Amino acid sequence: MKIVVIGGTGLIGSQVIELVRANGHEAVPAAPSTGVDTLTGEGLEQVLKGADVVVDVSNSPSFEADAALDFFTRSARNLFAAEREAGVRHHVGLSIVGVDRVPDYGYYLAKVAQEDAVRTSGVPYSLVRATQFFEFVGPVMDMSTQGTEVRLPSLRLRPIASSEVAAAVAEAAQGEPTNGIRNIAGPEIHGLDRLGELTLAARPDGRTVVTDETASLFAGMPDVLTGDGAVDVSAVRYEDWLKQH
């Protein structure tokens, strides 16, 4: 099969490319750095020629509400017009566990709009919703650092290794469209503050975690991001992953 991976140069996309190539598929990364821009439509017609499956694991360069909404809605419009034209038979999208239960966070609203565009596109689809990636914890901590304090709320998360997300996305891409959602999550639930402590225990750098419910990207978010048990649980624990990365 020819599988085009929009965002195929990113964290998830580059791993999806490797996984499906290992199974003998033709996998083509599509991103601005390879001449394909979903915001403008540039390069889409060309790259989708002969494509059986499109995987969209692109991300907005900005997490700001309006910019993210513009990115995901405009990209979806251009992408699905091109997919319908090319006769793509399966679209695989990647979203976030619990995303539709967080009404006040702009980036999540943008992801909900992206999911809606997938559902109404007319192209058979499979959606994977994942929890927060292990790789995301460090950057969230850096954004929440003041001096030697990392200020984080105790919101419960159930993070997952990006390799396991990529495996689920690759599996979806090689299967049939479900026209539904598969939720995936890591094996353990921790407060975000506890994830910060585990990170600094494995990689001490002079910072300490201070619990602050008003701090970080996750400030004030409802406790809905773990999937409430309605998730497929993956194997890798955060502390074990920290030892290997």
Ligand SMILES: NC(=O)c1ccc[n+]([C@@H]2O[C@H](COP(=O)([O-])OP(=O)(O)OC[C@H]3O[C@@H](n4cnc5c(N)ncnc54)[C@H](OP(=O)(O)O)[C@@H]3O)[C@@H](O)[C@H]2O)c1
């Ligand atoms: N972070 C999390 O914890 C988490 C959890 C659940 C779901 N997700 C979702 O996972 C997805 C992938 O995340 P990621 O961390 O793998 O992203 P990433 O590493 O930031 O990669 C983003 C990719 O999107 C591409 N891209 C940016 N602008 C584009 C455009 N205009 N047209 C086409 N491609 C464009 C980038 O291309 P260049 O390399 O050329 O810039 C890159 O390949 C996102 O949709 C995110 O919402 C994330």
